[in-house]
Amino acid sequence: MTLPPPATPDPTPEALLRTHPALHEDARRGLKLEGVALAEIAAQVGTPCWVIGAQTLRQRARALKAAFGDAGLKPSFHFAVKAQDHQATLTLLRQEGFGGDVVSGGELQRCLRAGMDPQALVYSGVGKTDDELRLALREGIGQINVESPEELARLNALALELGLRAPVALRVNPDVDAGTHDKITTGRAEDKFGIAAPEIIALYRQACETMPGIEMRGLAVHLGSQILTEAPYRQGYQRLAELVTQLRTEGLAVHTLDCGGGLGIAYRDEQAPEPARLARVIADILGPLEVELKIEPGRWLVGPAGVLVSRVIGTRAASEAAQALGSPDFVILDAGMNDLLRPALYEAWHGLLPVAPARGAESDWQEVDVVGPICESSDVFARNRRLPPLEQGDLVALLDAGAYGSVMSSTYNTRPFCAQVMVDGDQWRVIRPRQTLEELLAVESVPEWLAEQA
Numbered sequence: 135m136t137l138p139p140p141a142t143p144d145p146t147p148e149a150l151l152r153t154h155p156a157l158h159e160d161a162r163r164g165l166k167l168e169g170v171a172l173a174e175i176a177a178q179v180g181t182p183c184w185v186i187g188a189q190t191l192r193q194r195a196r197a198l199k200a201a202f203g204d205a206g207l208k209p210s211f212h213f214a215v216k217a218q219d220h221q222a223t224l225t226l227l228r229q230e231g232f233g234g235d236v237v238s239g240g241e242l243q244r245c246l247r248a249g250m251d252p253q254a255l256v257y258s259g260v261g262k263t264d265d266e267l268r269l270a271l272r273e274g275i276g277q278i279n280v281e282s283p284e285e286l287a288r289l290n291a292l293a294l295e296l297g298l299r300a301p302v303a304l305r306v307n308p309d310v311d312a313g314t315h316d317k318i319t320t321g322r323a324e325d326k327f328g329i330a331a332p333e334i335i336a337l338y339r340q341a342c343e344t345m346p347g348i349e350m351r352g353l354a355v356h357l358g359s360q361i362l363t364e365a366p367y368r369q370g371y372q373r374l375a376e377l378v379t380q381l382r383t384e385g386l387a388v389h390t391l392d393c394g395g396g397l398g399i400a401y402r403d404e405q406a407p408e409p410a411r412l413a414r415v416i417a418d419i420l421g422p423l424e425v426e427l428k429i430e431p432g433r434w435l436v437g438p439a440g441v442l443v444s445r446v447i448g449t450r451a452a453s454e455a456a457q458a459l460g461s462p463d464f465v466i467l468d469a470g471m472n473d474l475l476r477p478a479l480y481e482a483w484h485g486l487l488p489v490a491p492a493r494g495a496e497s498d499w500q501e502v503d504v505v506g507p508i509c510e511s512s513d514v515f516a517r518n519r520r521l522p523p524l525e526q527g528d529l530v531a532l533l534d535a536g537a538y539g540s541v542m543s544s545t546y547n548t549r550p551f552c553a554q555v556m557v558d559g560d561q562w563r564v565i566r567p568r569q570t571l572e573e574l575l576a577v578e579s580v581p582e583w584l585a586e587q588a
């Protein structure tokens with residue numbers, strides 16, 4: 135399913151500020167993330183620049199844990215590292231009691247470097263190589279979510295080779311449509327993720343009876359990302375509960391259920407379910423099974439904690455003749471789809487706020503297309519967005535860039551990776567300097583047979 139274009143008018147800056155409590159407007163210093171003026175960061179670090187709020191991360195981590203506690207649950211929390219993999223973020227979340235949900239040997243090693251206990255790590259993903267599985271086993275990972283019969287057999291052989299047992303959950307594909315964007319739904323039969331529910335019982339039994347390298351712990355499910363309703367969760371967990379009952383009836387032990395992540399956030403005016411609602415759904419459906427529960431949140435934790443600060447390179451107003459042909463007015467930013475890919479990849483809507491305090495009279499506001507400098511027509515951050523007049527040099531903040539932002543950036547068009555900053559209340563630090571062109575080019579070499587003759 136591709137999401138239809140929004141039917142409601144875009145939220146005003148005031149509405150965006152209300153729904154984004156990490157951001158504040160300071161009449162003198164302009165937009166702030168937590169206690170730090172974004173203009174101050176931009177002046178010192180340059181643009182584009184990712185900024186993430188540590189206080190906001192802590193608050194969200196605590197709110198999420200409290201929501202499950204209030205529902206009478208004590209799951210273990212595994213941050214989906216793919217959403218934001220910076221060492222500072224992982225360190226902070228480890229301090230808040232989070233482990234990691236990883237999908238590669240690289241993410242696994244990131245978590246270990248950030249001091250996470252290997253036992254607090256869950257490894258998911260459809261394509262784990264032998265080397266990655268060996269690494270996970272040697273490090274003593276807490277759980278591997280196996281996504282195919284072939285992977286299970288391979289993991290069994292690798293574990294035996296190492297003289298170890300692999301703690302495993304089978305990832306179920308429950309054939310549930312999460313109702314999110316087509317490209318980020320993962321639980322339908324046609325999606326590549328997980329093992330079809332009708333295959334689970336036989337495979338589970340086979341592992342328990344014939345695979346000594348596998349320690350079968352339970353089941354896992356993850357339906358997709360940016361999920362905005364409760365219904366798919368109910369359906370998915372119901373299927374999981376049915377499978378648990380069936381397994382137990384057949385005398386097979388189930389110790390753990392991994393509930394996945396996927397909780398959506400309000401980028402625009404979406405009514406995303408609160409974590410408390412997800413916790414209640416889980417408590418209702420999986421609570422009575424008396425198993426250890428795991429939760430793998432990504433976007434909900436980090437998305438609203440981050441912004442991408444960018445500067446207007448220039449503007450291009452359409453002449454009357456061009457307007458008649460359908461040409462919009464453009465505001466061209468120094469951030470591009472190579473930095474924040476989500477709008478180009480998923481037609482995702484991101485809030486956009488000018489950083490400067492004064493916005494002028496509303497009658498001066500204009501409808502513009504906000505674009506990046508990349509040579510792709512999809513390099514568009516916002517279409518027909520009503521904004522205060524923006525000029526060359528003005529700063530803007532793209533909101534909700536904390537999840538699937540910096541991690542998905544590339545150096546397309548030879549644009550070095552942006553700087554990253556962490557704010558914590560009133561203090562801030564550069565946590566990754568802007569990549570220089572020299573650094574970007576230093577890793578390239580020209581084969582000697584191409585070398586010019588002197």
Ligand SMILES: Cc1ncc(COP(=O)(O)O)c(C=O)c1O
Nearest residue numbers: 214356359395396430431432433
């Ligand atoms: C297995 C798994 N768990 C958790 C997540 C986290 O999802 P989200 O960031 O939507 O919470 C993902 C990503 O969709 C995932 O693939």
Ligand SMILES: N[C@@H](CCCC[NH3+])C(=O)O
Nearest residue numbers: 216318359360476537538
């Ligand atoms: N990259 C996606 C989310 C994918 C989640 C990974 N399973 C996004 O930006 O919305």
